[in-house]
Every structure is written in C-alpha cells, then in structure tokens.
Amino acid sequence: MSKTSLRDCPAWRALETHSRAVSGLHLRQLFAEDRARGEHLAVEAAGIYLDYSKNRVTRETLGLLVRLAEASGLHDRIEAMFGGDRINVTEDRAALHVALRAPRDAVIEHEGRNVVPEVHGVLDRMADFAERLRDGRWKGHTGKRIRTVVNIGIGGSDLGPAMAYEALSHYSDRAIAFRFVSNVDGTDLAEALRDLDPAETLFIVSSKTFTTQETMTNAQSARAWLLAGLQGAEAAVARHFVAVSTNAEAVAGFGIDRDNRFGFWDWVGGRYSLDSAIGLSTMIAIGPENFRALLDGFRQMDEHFRSAPFARNLPVLMGLLALWYCDFLGVQTIAVLPYEQYLKRFPAYLQQLTMESNGKHVTLDGTTVDYDTGPIYWGEPGTNGQHSFYQLIHQGTRLVPCDFIAFARPLNPLGRHHDMLLANVFAQAEALAFGKTEEQVRGEGTPDRLVPHRVFEGNRPSNMLLLDELTPEALGKLVALYEHSVFTQGAIWRIDSFDQWGVELGKVLARRILPELDCAGEPELGHDSSTNALIRRYRATRGAA
C-alpha cells in the first residue's frame, strides 16, 4: 500500500477540482440536458434495479470515481477478500464471509484448506435441527413441543437475526414464535419471558466469542428462569439451550451439550455473520430451503461484485457515491428508507454494518487520515418517515442523500395500498431532486409572506433500489449489496473495515466500575470527578429505595 496520502492521489485531486466545478449544478439542469438521464444512469444486476440518476453527478464525476477505485487497487482488494487473505490486518484474520454462501461444490481456501465442506457441514446440521424443531420431533424436557425460540445475543449476534426474522416473517409458518433479547437491561429479558412456559421455550445463545458480558448475563438469567420453572432439573438445559459460537470450550463450560453447538469461524466478523450459524433462528423460522435461497441471493451479489466492471457494479457504484458525498460534498449522513414494512429493522442492522466497519480514523498502517470516512447511516421505513423527519431532508440546511428501497409486488396485497406506497416513494425521490421553485409557488397564488417557506430548492440526491418482491433471495442480495458497498468505501479509504477496537474501552471501564457500585468506600481515585459523583449518587439513590 502506498505511503502517500489518498488526497495526493491524482484521481482524488481530480475529483476535488471537479467537485468545485459541479458544485453549482442542479439536478433540474442535469435532467434537462440529458432527456434520458433516468435510463442512462440506471443499472440492473442480480435482480436489483438501481436508479442512481438523481445523484449530483455527471458522467465525468462517475468516470473519475471509477478511476479512483481503480487507482486505489479495489480489484486487488476484492480478490484478496475472496482469496482468504488476512485483510483484517489488526486482528490478523481473513474476512471470508463470502465462503458462507458458496455452493457445495465451490472451493474457497483459507490457510491452504478448502472451507466450503465445513460450511456445508454446519448448514446441514442446522437444517436437521431446524426441521426437528419445526415438525415437533425435538421435544422439551417434559416432552412438550417447543413453541417459542428466544435468541440471546448482541451486536452482530442479534441485529442480523432480528432483522432477518422480521424481514422474512412472511415466509415463516408461525408455528413457533421468536423473541430476541440483547440488552443487559433486565427489562429486555423479563419482558421477553413474561408470558412464556419454560417447558415450551428454547434458547439460542448466539455469541461468536461466548464471553460478551450482556449475552452471558442474559444467558445465565435465562438458565436460572428455566431451572426455576422446571423444578431445578439440570438435565433440562440440554433440551432447552443450544449455542452458536466459535468458542467450543466456553459453550461446554456453560453446560450446553457439544451436540447442541453450531460453530463458525474466526474469519466471520460479527456484523457479517447473519448467513453463518448465527442465522439459526432465521432458518428455524423460514425453513432450510428458504434459508438456502437467502444464501443464494448473497452468492449472486458476490459474483456480480467480483466480476462486473466497476461502472456497472451495484455495490461499487453505491460505495463510490457514498464516498463522493462524504469526501467531496461534505455530507455527514445517509438515510436508508425502505418502503417495505417487513424491512423495519433493516436500517438498525445497517448501522452496525456500516458504522462499525468504516467508523475508523487511521489507515491500515496506522496513519491518521486527512479525509472523512464512514458516513452515519440511519433511517426508518417509509411512509412513516415522511410524516416525521423528511421535513429536514426536503428543506433543512443539511444535505442528506437517501437510499430508497422498494418492491414492485406486495407480499400482502390489500386494495390500493401498494400503489399508494410506491406512488409515495417515487414522489419523494422526485420532490427531493426537483423541488418547487419560487415561481411555481407564486403561480399557485401563495401569499408573499409564505412563499419562502413553501419553496423546495431541490437538488437533494437519492438512489432508488427497486426489486420485484421481498423474497429470502432478495434479502440476501440486498444485504450483500451493502456489505460490498461498505467494503468498497473502506478499501478506498485504506482502513480496516473488519475490526472494531472502538468498542473496547467502554467495556473495560464498565468492568472496572461494576465492583465499585457495590463497595461502600470512595470510588477509585483513577476516575474523574464527574464519574465519581455519578457513582456516589447512584449508590445513594439505589440504597435509599
């Protein structure tokens, strides 16, 4: 990797100059100059139609961005990822999640060994377990069928399963209910268990490391709840607890049968693990066949990402556009707005994927960056957001590029609901891009004093992702699309998109503070006066209750 700053790279400099030249351009003008812009700046691949014409770009911008990707060695970085190289340099690990969705006969080597047979070995065990649970062959300790599955996990061991369960609940036969517990706040577990019968409940303890404080605490409390409900029968644990983890020893230490552990590998990052055994709850909900369709969707996007020329490559284009706004147009945030109720947890899932991956301030060799990385991703499903925060996107002082996600066919056809939904998403993108001029507002007979308030300056960018229908396969494609968009951005920024050192310090300090909450003496001198005062106040208030 080159030692010179990315900002000194000719392609970056060219983009800087170019960004000044295009800063005065309006989407109205760009569309007027190219009557078919909406068709020219659109690409369809792997069943996803991406209309990126409503972005503040010209053909020159796109050419320069592609040049930047090429100059940044993106091709080689992609090959390094697919080749199992240790691209997660700070943890000295590969990031080989693409192997999780490889077909049975594929060969993907890690440290000289083909990992695909192992991946399918675990998938087959998951499928067998899921089927037994779904058809009632798997019984609880007292001989009853399992009616509720509770996934206990946090971060990547929660957000993926929780999002995928919601996203694909149309494909679940609903014979088994699902709950997801992540927060160490006791309310999360208490509310999840409130109306459950321990004899009919199965816990999946999902944790890559099996050391995460929140998950281990919730798992221990769940175990105590189960034993209390089943008259302390220790043997019940084997029928009511399974684990998904890379840490076989810790799983055994918890008392979970080794046959009930579904493993994965250190080359799967937490936020890239939804398609590993971490997806066990998803597989139980939708069945193994649908889960395999989900994996196939991922695989189709992987192949597209690896083989398509950058200028027609969905994840590369989306990554480059995000980078363009972030580094050249001063954008801080990107909104993800799915017009599909089943995707209501998708923005939350993407927050970890995007921000834990690219929220970094040093390059792979430890140099502090002198450009912006990782924009903030956030969002809510449409149309709800329209009646809430869209005001700021339309008329505020900040530029917020939007990713709209919509499906042509509804899963729950109901009167004209779907036409209305789609009319709204198309209208939002149109309104953001073209706005409403002062002249138009006046032409409507608006009183003078209200004219400025009713003007929409427009020129607010968006992508439109249009898919046929929300199927397991489509979800796999969408997730992989964002995974590779994040990868594209990280590769150009030269950062490690696969580590997450930023979460460590808080964990360490919490471990130090926890015992201090219980002692009577002064809090440790090592804290600052604010932390000490908070500890004292907490002790006093808690004690007074």
Ligand SMILES: O=P(O)(O)OC[C@H]1O[C@H](O)[C@H](O)[C@@H](O)[C@@H]1O
């Ligand atoms: O799966 P686990 O080992 O329990 O980790 C759960 C989560 O916690 C960590 O602190 C990381 O921030 C996440 O990337 C990870 O997904």
